[in-house]
Amino acid sequence: MSIDSTILQAIGNTSFVQLRRVVPPGCAKIFAKLEWENPTGSMKDRAALAMISKAEEDGRLKPGDTVLEYTGGSTGISLALICVAKGYAIHIVSSDAFSREKLNHMTAFGAKLTLVPSEGGLTTKKLILDMVEAAREFSKQPHTFWTNQLSNADSIAGYYPLGEEIWSETNGKVDAFVHCAGTAASSRGVATILKRHNPRVRIVVVEPAESAVLSGGQPGSHKIEGVGIGYTPPLWEPSLVDEIAAVRTDEAKAMARRLAREEGLFAGTSSGANVVAAIRIGEHLGPDACIATLMVDSGLKYLSTDVYKQ
Secondary structure: HHHOOOOHHHHOOOOOEEEOOOOOOOOOOOEEEEHHHHOOOOOOOHHHHHHHHHHHHHOOOOOOOOEEEEOOOOHHHHHHHHHHHHEEEOOOEEOOOHHHHHHHHHHHOEEEEEEOOEOOOOEEEHHHHHHHHHHHOOOOEEEEEEOOHHHOHHHHHHHHHHHHHHOOOOOOOOEEEEEOOOHHHHHHHHHHHHHHHHOOEEEEEEEHHHHHOOOOOOOOOOOOOOOOOOOOOOOOOHHHHHHEEEOOHHHHHHHHHHHHHHHHHOEOOOHHHHHHHHHHHHHHHOOOEEEEEEEEEEEHHHOOOOOEEE
């Protein structure tokens, strides 16, 4: 079998498990898709494959081209894997604000890495904009395809199968979907499918409380990697969103640790934020409701950070 039929076909159809010990009495049933089962350990494999495949189909990406992206890590890792499978070079613009594991993972797949300095290792609006501008400059080089994830609507369709998986695995009885927003492609893709099946499914988007711009607040610094870019993402579609939940970084980190110690689920900080918000919604909806959320990526990506480092 070719690498295409082994690695790329391994993307999707992740396990769906019920949380038990971190969920308080009287709360809704909360289920999580284990997106770390994707080949690079995160849900971003779905979006990366969709963006590259569509660009190949319409001729924007040609043999011999270099793929370019700015990323906090997971999208870059996923793009690097897809490029290995399809034979493209890749150039990633990232930052010291993101875990060393993520940066090392990208270079392990052969990615060229350019790092933009952060302010004390924090994710800020300025950092994201600086990374975008650096990528924009590199995109002027010949034979370069810039995926430009924050504005690339092709990524949304990459999450349609995730929505179908959730619908099928809950037997169509999901009452709410709760998930963090970075580019907003994943929440939008899943919401599109779930609301197509049942318009009454409640879509709750999670953001860092320190930078709650989707809730109308001011941008600020936080340490929930991969989400909360400090301004409204271009792919944001408010008509699909029923509620926005703000979760503090310390709450997200604490829940990530609890998930590991109490549920045996080893995940990153955004997954912790997802569960914090899902429990809040679950306490409101009550024990008869069913809530779906995501374990966005593996805790292996954060071993050197203060989420897990002793």
